[in-house]
Amino acid sequence: MVIREKIQSMGMFISVVVFLPLLTQAQSEVKIYQDADAYMRQEEYDLAVDAFQYISDLPDVKYKSTISALLSKKYRYRSIDAYLEFEAEKDKDPLYYYWLGKIYLRRNILSIASENLNQFLKMSEGMNKLDSYRQEAQFKLQFVNAAETAYAVTPIESPINSNFAEMSGVLFEDETKLLFASDRLVEGKFDIYLTEKGPYGWNAPKVISQSPVDADHLNLLYVRGTFMYYDQQTNQLHEMEIGANDWKALSKVETLDLAQVQHIYMNKYKTRLIFSKLTVDNGMEIFESLKLRSTGDWMAPVLISPQISSRYNEDYPYLTDDNKRLYFTSDRPGGLGKRDIYYSDFDEVKNVWGPPINAGIPINTVDDDFDFRLSSNDEAVFSSDRIESTGDYDLFVLKLKE
Structure with a gap:
């Protein structure tokens, strides 16, 4: 009886030792993901892409990391093709054309930036939860539409x-x-x-x-x-x-x-x-x-x-x-x-x-x-x-x- 209790207690101890680090790692990745996502919303893209690189298995990590990289200063010269690989996201993410418009604006390709920002506004009409993004898109379009061509x-x-x-x-x-x-x-x-x-x-x-x-x-x-x-x-x-x-x-x-x-x-x-x-x-x-x-x-x-x-x-x-x-x-x-x-x-x-x-x-x-x-x-x-x-x-x- 004593031996069984010792084994059980040992087994419980071992399981705790193995489980706690895994739990801590998962919690840590969730926290990093939340921080990286917040950096994106604050347009701190260099910080966002650096944070995303510490996360492996959480959803949308590669997608959001690519967006952050293309909008960052450090990685802004990467090809836009890296984002276009996520074309399937346009049916799932209502912000797909918003991000694409901002990426083209980052490169001063104004006509395509305007096209994508307008596409986002069209597709997001009536989505109240995206009001802040819609306002930002409309604000950027004012600059694009008023661009001096002379x-x-x-x-x-x-x-x-x-x-x-x-x-x-x-x-x-x-x-x-x-x-x-x-x-x-x-x-x-x-x-x-x-x-x-x-x-x-x-x-x-x-x-x-x-x-x-x-x-x-x-x-x-x-x-x-x-x-x-x-x-x-x-x-x-x-x-x-x-x-x-x-x-x-x-x-x-x-x-x-x-x-x-x-x-x-x-x-x-x-x-x-x-x-x-x-x-x-x-x-x-x-x-x-x-x-x-x-x-x-x-x-x-x-x-x-x-x-x-x-x-x-x-x-x-x-x-x-x-x-x-x-x-x-x-x-x-x-x-x-x-x-x-x-x-x-x-x-x-x-x-x-x-x-x-x-x-x-x-x-x-x-x-x-x-x-x-x-x-x-x-x-x-x-x-x-x-x-x-x-x-x-x-x-x-x-x-x-x-």
Whole structure:
């Protein structure tokens, strides 16, 4: 009797030892699946695809993992054929055409994205549980339908862009020289590069700065034929002389205190500063200061406009020479991507800035688009990590189609 009880107790013990890890593993996979699914809904696709790879047997894992991969930044270059293999899902998953539309939008293939998003709206009509997805599809279609067709956006040709980040592109007036920043030598630290356009395109860029800086205070300004550079160590703007292989500071630019200022614009008369600065309550805000003609003093900075301000981040201000349009970057809700380029037009009658307008497609994408600067009447340079980029952020040019 004692032996039998011992065997039974031993058997029970063994079964518990074997069963508990299996139960724990199953519970763990369910939790990971729930987390991955939540990442998809939050459009955190890189996190979703990384989570899905730890799950093996739960339903829809391969299907949702493929969707997440094609919408992620890390795996976005995979062939769409990987999703089309799940064509049978269109009879089971009412979101099949929604995801396909977003995948094509990710690749800036607008006509097919529109076709699939409209197909989703047609098939999901009356499905109340899909209302949030329907609203999102309708929202994206507004951007697609309003896409500007008179302009084309192309990456600046090789060898400017690299697998690292390229930012703050400034074209000289004759557009045969380009100044820009890149962290290709030390990731996260930006050196200043100079390149010239030869008979066969841009020449290999050369480093002309003495020490790298971080992106938060990276400022290259081109003010009426003069280059200016913001020195993070002294919080001071300097006029710079550009040589063939280097540059040097000529003189300080007399301004207000620029401590903790991030990205700066100065007008061609050097009498107006517009800049972004982190605030306690409202994230990054855009301020301005004017130089008084009577005394030469700079006025205390003020918020440029309550219309432009939000509870989110406004950055990278750029004012057109006629003072009528202010471009800036924001991560506010209602954009096409993570950060979008917006503009506000000045109402000369009311003497106020108008409501911000999203610059739309093709300037904005579902990725990061920022630091928009005009270089001529029909050309602009900005940074983006859209699918056409070679790695991290690249410099892109907006041109009027011929």
